[in-house]
Amino acid sequence: QQGSMREVGLEDIATQLAYANKVVFVPGYGLATAQAQHAVRELADVLEKRGVTVKYGIHPVAGRMPGHMNVLLAEANVPYSSLYELEQINPEFSTTDVSVVIGANDVVNPDARDNPSSPIAGMPILEVDRSKSVVVLKRGQGKGFSGLENPLFFKPVTGMLYGDAKDTLTRLVQAVQHA
Ligand code: NAP
Numbered sequence: 001q002q003g004s005m006r007e008v009g010l011e012d013i014a015t016q017l018a019y020a021n022k023v024v025f026v027p028g029y030g031l032a033t034a035q036a037q038h039a040v041r042e043l044a045d046v047l048e049k050r051g052v053t054v055k056y057g058i059h060p061v062a063g064r065m066p067g068h069m070n071v072l073l074a075e076a077n078v079p080y081s082s083l084y085e086l087e088q089i090n091p092e093f094s095t096t097d098v099s100v101v102i103g104a105n106d107v108v109n110p111d112a113r114d115n116p117s118s119p120i121a122g123m124p125i126l127e128v129d130r131s132k133s134v135v136v137l138k139r140g141q142g143k144g145f146s147g148l149e150n151p152l153f154f155k156p157v158t159g160m161l162y163g164d165a166k167d168t169l170t171r172l173v174q175a176v177q178h179a
Pocket of ligand 1: 165
């Protein structure tokens with residue numbers, strides 16, 4: 001694996017988010033295990049109050065069952081109009097200031113696009129690596145469902161923010177409010 005993982009500080013990310021024009025949240029299985037759907041909605045609320053455009057990129061197989069992310073986000077009253085399917089959101093990443101990957105892994109693995117010998121070659125992915133900045137919220141070095149390494153985590157554009165997703169998002173809400 002080329003490159004190294006870069007850990008970023010919560011305050012730095014809060015500042016990036018607070019002063020962004022457009023932020024895209026990409027939820028995955030870890031959002032479900034952390035039960036972080038309410039916390040992500042709260043973060044969206046404080047950002048939108050500051051004038052930041054917030055969208056959610058929903059991969060068709062994110063989570064562990066069809067429609068998993070839609071169910072969770074609806075439970076937290078995330079407006080349906082903020083949810084974007086893969087084909088809709090992919091063209092938007094190049095104009096996104098910060099993509100926040102929340103407990104997602106396989107659905108943002110660029111090897112599916114870039115490495116023809118990968119077991120997941122050809123699987124459609126959410127192309128977060130085209131954004132100006134990517135922040136990945138996860139607990140540590142855990143793999144996704146596929147068990148594969150994810151080169152996204154080693155790209156210069158990516159910063160890792162470790163911790164349980166609900167806890168990290170809750171702390172980001174407070175930090176953005178003071179930014
Ligand atoms: P994923 O690839 O399974 O990755 C989930 C990530 O969440 C892990 O890398 C894990 O890393 C992190 N995580 C776990 N608990 C967390 C917590 N409490 N807080 C923060 N992060 C946490 O998830 P995905 O990107 O959603 O991809 C779904 C996968 O499941 C695909 O491979 C898909 O094909 C497969 N699948 C989907 C369905 C479906 O119908 N949706 C059905 C069967 C299989 P850490 O351990 O480091 O935290």
